[in-house]
Amino acid sequence: MEDRAALSHSKYDRLKRTGHMCADTPEYKDTLNLPKTDFPMRAGLPKREPNWLERWENMGVYDRLREKEDRKPFILHDGPPYANGHLHIGHALNKTIKDMIVRSHQMMGHDARYVPGWDCHGLPIEWKIEEQYRKKGKDKDAVDVVEFRQECRKFAEGWIDIQREEFKRLGITGNWPNPYITMDYHAEAVIADEFMKFLMNGTLYQGSKPVMWSPVEKTALAEAEVEYHDHQSHTIWVPFSFQNAEGDLAEAHVVIWTTTPWTIPSNRAVAYGNGIAYGLYRVETTEEESWTKPGDLYIFADTLAEDCLQKSRVTEFTRVRDVAPSEFDGLLCAHPFKGIDGADGFWDYDVPMIDGDHVTDDAGTGFVHTAPSHGQEDYEAFVARNWLERMTHNVGEQSEFLPHVPFFAGLQVIDRKGKEGKANNAVIAKLVEAGGIIARGRIKHSYPHSWRSKAPIIYRNTPQWFASVDRKLDDGKGEMGDSIRERALRSIDELVKWTPQKGRNRLYSMIENRPDWVLSRQRAWGVPLTCFTKKGLLPTDEGFLLRDPEVNARIKAAFDAEGADCWYFDGAKERFLGEAYNADEWEQVFDVLDVWFDSGSTHAFVLRDREDGTEDGIADVYMEGTDQHRGWFHSSLLQACGTKGRAPYRNVVTHGFTLDAKGNKMSKSLGNTIVPEKVVKQYGADILRLWVAQTDYTADQRIGDEILKGVADSYRRLRNTMRFMLGSLADFTEADRIEDPMDMPPLDRWVMSRMAELDEVVRKGYASFDFQGVFSAVFTFATVDLSSFYFDIRKDVLYCDGDTLQRRACRTVLDHLFHRLTTWLAPILVFTMEEVWLERYPGEDSSVHLVDFPETPASWRNLQNEENVARVRVVRRVVTSALEVQRRDKVIGSSLEAAPVVHVADEETRRLLSLIDIDELCITSGLVVSDAPAPEGAFTLDEVAGVGVVFKTADGDKCQRCWKILPDVGSHSHEGVCGRCNDALG
Missing domain, CATH: 3.90.740.10 (Valyl/Leucyl/Isoleucyl-tRNA synthetase, editing domain)
Incomplete structure (x- = not known):
C-alpha cells in the first residue's frame, strides 16, 4: 500500500521528478511530520555489541543495580561449568536462559544477584596434565603431588579467564570480577568442612563393594560420570x-x-x-x-x-x-x-x-x-x-587380574587405551x-562408558568411602526426615517447584532407588577426604574413624589460609592431629572427594557465606540441563539434605539438549557442531539470544544456518517496529501527552487495553521462566497488532495532522509502548534494547538495564472491548482484500483512490463502525457503511459472513499533501490541499 503517509523523503522527491506531482504544486514535503531518527535499519550487531559491553562495564551497571534499596533478593545459583575448554552451544543456551531469568526478575522489582561460578577439581583437568606429562616423557607418579596439583590449578585458571570473556560476550550480566571458584581456598575449606559434617553425623563409612570403575583413568566413577554406548561383548x-x-x-x-x-x-x-x-x-x-x-x-x-x-x-x-x-x-x-x-x-x-x-x-x-x-x-x-x-578381590585398578589369581594374573579386561584386553x-x-x-x-548392547575417556568401565570391588543415604542422622535437623533419602524425597515434593514438572518425576525415581553415595576417588586433584582412621581396627569397629571437632577446626582453618594443598605438606598429619593424638596410631586418608560433592557444596560457600548470597543459604532457582537430574541437582540435593536437612533450592528449571538442524546430536566427528563464537561473529549475540527465546528450551532444541536466518528475519521485523516508534516520537514532550485514556479515540484506547493485557502476560511469563511465551506474545503484538494494523492506520494522522487530539493520542500511546516494549524485551535483546533506549534517552548514566518494567494501571484493561475490536478488524480485512484485487487488476494504484460501499448485515457491527472513522481504518479516501444486503457481484470472503464490498473510486481531487482524494481539495487558502491539511498548515 503506497499511500503518501508511508513514503520516505527520497520516494517523495522521485515522484515529483517523474511528473506524478504537478510542477507548479507548492512544496509540502517539509510540512509533513515524517519520522526522524538516526536509528539504523541495519543493526551491525557483531561490531557494535562490544561497545555496549564496554559501556556497561565502565558504568558499573551490575553494581549500580545492587545499590537499589528495599528490594527482595532473588538468587539464581549458577551451576558451575567445568574450566577446561571453549564454550559450546549448550553453554550459550544455558547461560542465556539464566541471564533472562536474572534480568527479568531484576526488572520486576527484585534485587536479582548473579554470581557466576566454575568447577575446577577433578579428573578432566588431571587427565590433561597427565597428557602433557606423557608427551614430555614425565611420570606423574614421580612428580611431587603438590607440584602436580599446582599445575592443575594453573590450567584451570587459564580456562576460567577464557570462558569468562566468552560468557560476557553473550551479554550475560553478573558479578564477573568476583565469581565463585571451587578451587579458591575458602571454597576448599568449606567443601572439607561439609565433608566433615558427614563424618560427624554418622553418614560417612568405609565399605568394600562393587563400584563403577574406569580402568583407563584408574578411579571410581559416579553415575553422572557415566554414559552409555553400544559395545560388543x-x-x-x-x-x-x-x-x-x-x-x-x-x-x-x-x-x-x-x-x-x-x-x-x-x-x-x-x-x-x-x-x-x-x-x-x-x-x-x-x-x-x-x-x-x-x-x-x-x-x-x-x-x-x-x-x-x-x-x-x-x-x-x-x-x-x-x-x-x-x-x-x-x-x-x-x-x-x-x-x-x-x-x-x-x-x-x-x-x-x-x-x-x-x-x-x-x-x-x-x-x-x-x-x-x-x-x-x-x-x-x-x-x-x-x-x-x-x-573376592581378584581385579586391580587397571582391570588386571591380581598376582594371586591362577592362570590369569596380569591379564587386563580393558587395556590402557580403552580397548579389550x-x-x-x-x-x-x-x-x-x-x-x-x-x-x-x-552381542551388541548398551554398555556403560566413562564420559571423559569414552572407554568401557567395569564393576570392581574396592575399599571406598560412602555416604549412607538411609542411616538415621544425628544432627538435630530432622524436620524433613531422619535420613538423607527421606529428606530428599520430601524436599522434592514439598519444597521445590519443577519446570517442567516431569523433572520432578525423574529426580524422585533416581533418589528413591539410588545406592549409597561413593564419595572417594583415587586421584590427586581435588579436595581430600579430611579424615583419619585408627590403625589395627576394621571399618566396622568402634573408634575406626576419628571424630574430633578440634581436629576438624584446625583442618578448616588451614585450608582457608593455605588451600587444600596443605593436606599433602610434610608433617600434615602431626599438625592436624595435634598433641592429643599419637600420629603413629592413625592413618591419613589421601583419596579425594567426588567432584559432585564439590559442586553439591556450593550452596554453603556461595549462598551462605557470600555477602551477595542469601540469608537462609537457599537459592530461588537452580537451572541446568536435563543431564543434571543425575548430576548437580542430584548431588546438591543429597549434600544439602546431609548438612542442612533440606533441598538448597526452591525452583528447579531444566532445559534440553541442543541438536543440529536435522535433529542429530552434535559431534565433532560428524562436523555438525555450532560454536557460539561463530554465530556471534556472523549475526551478533542478540540473534543467538533471540534463538534461545524463540525455542521451547524445556525440550531438545535445533539450531542451524537456516534456523538462524529465520531468527534474524524476526529480529529485523521487530527492529523495524522499534525504528518506527523512535521516528514518530522524535520531538514528543510532556505537553503532547493526553493523561486520561478516556479522552482518546477508540483505536488508541484499544492499544492501551492490549498493553495492559500484555503486561500481565509478560510478568507471569517471566515469573514462570516461559521466555518463549513472553517473546511470542510481544512479537505478535509488535508485528501484527502494531506494525500491520495500528501503525498502518495511524501513519496518516502521525504524518499529516497538526496538533490534533488524534495525533497527540497516538503519540501518547507510542510513548507508553516505547517504555514497555523496550523493557519487556531488554532481558532477551540486551544490546538492541539498549540501543533503542539510548536513541531516545542518551547520556552517560542512561541504560535500559537500570530501569524496571513500568507499572501499568489495571484500569487500562477496561478501555476497550476486545470482542468489538475483533468485529471491526474482520470488516477491515474484507475491505483491504477487496482493494487488493483492484490494485492487482491495476484499476487503482493506491487504496486512497477508493471510496467503497461496505454492506454489513449485523446491526451491532454497524453501530461499532459508526463510532470510528472507518475510512481511516481502511486507509481509503472515503467509505460508506450500508445496511442494505450486499448486491450480486459484491466482494466477499467465504470465512466472513454478512460483509460485502462494492468498489467505487473516490470523488474529488488528490490532496497534494496527504494524497487523499476529497471533494474539498482546492477550496482552501493553501493551494491543492484538503481541509485537514489546510488546518495543519495554519
Whole structure:
C-alpha cells in the first residue's frame, strides 16, 4: 500500500521528478511530520555489541543495580561449568536462559544477584596434565603431588579467564570480577568442612563393594560420570554341576549366561527365581561339533530352553520333567574351575544356589551367575545374607587380574587405551579346557562408558568411602526426615517447584532407588577426604574413624589460609592431629572427594557465606540441563539434605539438549557442531539470544544456518517496529501527552487495553521462566497488532495532522509502548534494547538495564472491548482484500483512490463502525457503511459472513499533501490541499 503517509523523503522527491506531482504544486514535503531518527535499519550487531559491553562495564551497571534499596533478593545459583575448554552451544543456551531469568526478575522489582561460578577439581583437568606429562616423557607418579596439583590449578585458571570473556560476550550480566571458584581456598575449606559434617553425623563409612570403575583413568566413577554406548561383548553359556543333589538332579547342570566372562573366576553363587517355570532337559542328538553330548542333563527356564540348546548345537532334546524352584533350596554347586590342574585348589569352594528377585526368564537361561565383587545386585544379595566375607578381590585398578589369581594374573579386561584386553578370551579358553562351557557368541548392547575417556568401565570391588543415604542422622535437623533419602524425597515434593514438572518425576525415581553415595576417588586433584582412621581396627569397629571437632577446626582453618594443598605438606598429619593424638596410631586418608560433592557444596560457600548470597543459604532457582537430574541437582540435593536437612533450592528449571538442524546430536566427528563464537561473529549475540527465546528450551532444541536466518528475519521485523516508534516520537514532550485514556479515540484506547493485557502476560511469563511465551506474545503484538494494523492506520494522522487530539493520542500511546516494549524485551535483546533506549534517552548514566518494567494501571484493561475490536478488524480485512484485487487488476494504484460501499448485515457491527472513522481504518479516501444486503457481484470472503464490498473510486481531487482524494481539495487558502491539511498548515 503506497499511500503518501508511508513514503520516505527520497520516494517523495522521485515522484515529483517523474511528473506524478504537478510542477507548479507548492512544496509540502517539509510540512509533513515524517519520522526522524538516526536509528539504523541495519543493526551491525557483531561490531557494535562490544561497545555496549564496554559501556556497561565502565558504568558499573551490575553494581549500580545492587545499590537499589528495599528490594527482595532473588538468587539464581549458577551451576558451575567445568574450566577446561571453549564454550559450546549448550553453554550459550544455558547461560542465556539464566541471564533472562536474572534480568527479568531484576526488572520486576527484585534485587536479582548473579554470581557466576566454575568447577575446577577433578579428573578432566588431571587427565590433561597427565597428557602433557606423557608427551614430555614425565611420570606423574614421580612428580611431587603438590607440584602436580599446582599445575592443575594453573590450567584451570587459564580456562576460567577464557570462558569468562566468552560468557560476557553473550551479554550475560553478573558479578564477573568476583565469581565463585571451587578451587579458591575458602571454597576448599568449606567443601572439607561439609565433608566433615558427614563424618560427624554418622553418614560417612568405609565399605568394600562393587563400584563403577574406569580402568583407563584408574578411579571410581559416579553415575553422572557415566554414559552409555553400544559395545560388543562376549557371551558364554556355562554349566554348573551340583555337589549335594540327589536323584536325577545329581547328574544335571544349571546353566548361566553372561556377557562378562572375565567375572567367572570371581563367581560365588548361582541365583534362581522363585516365580520361574524350570524344566529338566536331556540332550538326545547334537551337531558334529558341540560342547554337549547325548545324555547330558541341563536345567533351563522353559521359555529359554530351546534357544539355549540350539545355541549349544543340540539338534534333538527331551524335556524330562518340571523342576520346582524349591528343589534348589540348599543345593551347592561346584565352580567350573574346581579341581583344575595348576590352580592349587583356588576355586575349590562351594557355590550355593540362592533365590533372587532380580532373576527373570526374559533373556539368558533363567539362572544368574553371581559375582558379588562385580555387580550391584549380586552384592546386595550377599549383603542380605551377611556373606560379605565371601567377597573376592581378584581385579586391580587397571582391570588386571591380581598376582594371586591362577592362570590369569596380569591379564587386563580393558587395556590402557580403552580397548579389550586379554582377560575375556583367556577365561573362555580355560573354560573350554575345563569342559565348563556349552556355547559362546557375541552381542551388541548398551554398555556403560566413562564420559571423559569414552572407554568401557567395569564393576570392581574396592575399599571406598560412602555416604549412607538411609542411616538415621544425628544432627538435630530432622524436620524433613531422619535420613538423607527421606529428606530428599520430601524436599522434592514439598519444597521445590519443577519446570517442567516431569523433572520432578525423574529426580524422585533416581533418589528413591539410588545406592549409597561413593564419595572417594583415587586421584590427586581435588579436595581430600579430611579424615583419619585408627590403625589395627576394621571399618566396622568402634573408634575406626576419628571424630574430633578440634581436629576438624584446625583442618578448616588451614585450608582457608593455605588451600587444600596443605593436606599433602610434610608433617600434615602431626599438625592436624595435634598433641592429643599419637600420629603413629592413625592413618591419613589421601583419596579425594567426588567432584559432585564439590559442586553439591556450593550452596554453603556461595549462598551462605557470600555477602551477595542469601540469608537462609537457599537459592530461588537452580537451572541446568536435563543431564543434571543425575548430576548437580542430584548431588546438591543429597549434600544439602546431609548438612542442612533440606533441598538448597526452591525452583528447579531444566532445559534440553541442543541438536543440529536435522535433529542429530552434535559431534565433532560428524562436523555438525555450532560454536557460539561463530554465530556471534556472523549475526551478533542478540540473534543467538533471540534463538534461545524463540525455542521451547524445556525440550531438545535445533539450531542451524537456516534456523538462524529465520531468527534474524524476526529480529529485523521487530527492529523495524522499534525504528518506527523512535521516528514518530522524535520531538514528543510532556505537553503532547493526553493523561486520561478516556479522552482518546477508540483505536488508541484499544492499544492501551492490549498493553495492559500484555503486561500481565509478560510478568507471569517471566515469573514462570516461559521466555518463549513472553517473546511470542510481544512479537505478535509488535508485528501484527502494531506494525500491520495500528501503525498502518495511524501513519496518516502521525504524518499529516497538526496538533490534533488524534495525533497527540497516538503519540501518547507510542510513548507508553516505547517504555514497555523496550523493557519487556531488554532481558532477551540486551544490546538492541539498549540501543533503542539510548536513541531516545542518551547520556552517560542512561541504560535500559537500570530501569524496571513500568507499572501499568489495571484500569487500562477496561478501555476497550476486545470482542468489538475483533468485529471491526474482520470488516477491515474484507475491505483491504477487496482493494487488493483492484490494485492487482491495476484499476487503482493506491487504496486512497477508493471510496467503497461496505454492506454489513449485523446491526451491532454497524453501530461499532459508526463510532470510528472507518475510512481511516481502511486507509481509503472515503467509505460508506450500508445496511442494505450486499448486491450480486459484491466482494466477499467465504470465512466472513454478512460483509460485502462494492468498489467505487473516490470523488474529488488528490490532496497534494496527504494524497487523499476529497471533494474539498482546492477550496482552501493553501493551494491543492484538503481541509485537514489546510488546518495543519495554519
